[in-house]
Amino acid sequence: MDFTSYDTETWTTFFKDNWLVLVIALVVLFLVIRIVKTVVKWAIVAALVIGLVLYSGYSLDDVKGLGSKVMxxxxxxxxxxxxxxxxxxxxxLNKDGSYTVKTNNVELKGEVGASEVKVSIHGAPYITFQIDGVIQTFIDQAKQNG
Known part of the structure; x- marks a missing residue:
């Protein structure tokens, strides 16, 4: 398994959603290591780790896919x-060469000539979007409005 493509948000979401299962598994793991003193111990540990890896709740790929769907x-x-x-x-138009487009629900900030803008909906944190046809039309209509 290649975990290098997962970002911290993916890991954080995975751990938040599965924290109880992970805590129970760690407790069982420590109990097995302290109580069992033979090769059977390592078989149980391996089975527990494999069980966690194959845990059918959902995978990190699912969490990563969920993040892109939300975006x-x-x-x-x-x-x-x-x-x-x-x-x-x-x-x-701001003095520093940037511009702001505001409505009651949306605030858009960008640099003149840039291909990206930051958008906030209903006061939420800004999200960066590429300027496409709809966004450019929105900016042009705001310019016409004065």
Whole structure:
């Protein structure tokens, strides 16, 4: 198994969701190591470790896939809000060369000429998106609104 492609968020989510199983397994592991003193001990330890690895709750790949699905949903929600709020968007050019587009529900910050923007929905932390057709249309409509 190659665990190098998993980021800290994937590991954190996996441990948060499976903490009880992992704690129980560690307690059983320590009990087996302290009580059993033969080769059987290591067979039990190996079986316990293999059982944890094959634990059918879900794998780290599933957790990683879940994170990308959540990001896709957040982006889709952001785009839907932008389309709905475009007529109310206000564009402001900042002195440092950046711009801000605000509505009641969305705040978008970016650098003039950059290919990425930071988007916040309903005051949530900013998420970076590539500027695509919908986002560019939202920015252009905000410029037209004044």
């Amino acid at each position: 896709d949903n957040v982006k889709q929600e952001a785009l839907n809000v932008m389309v709905g709020d475009g007529k109310d968007a206000n564009y402001s």
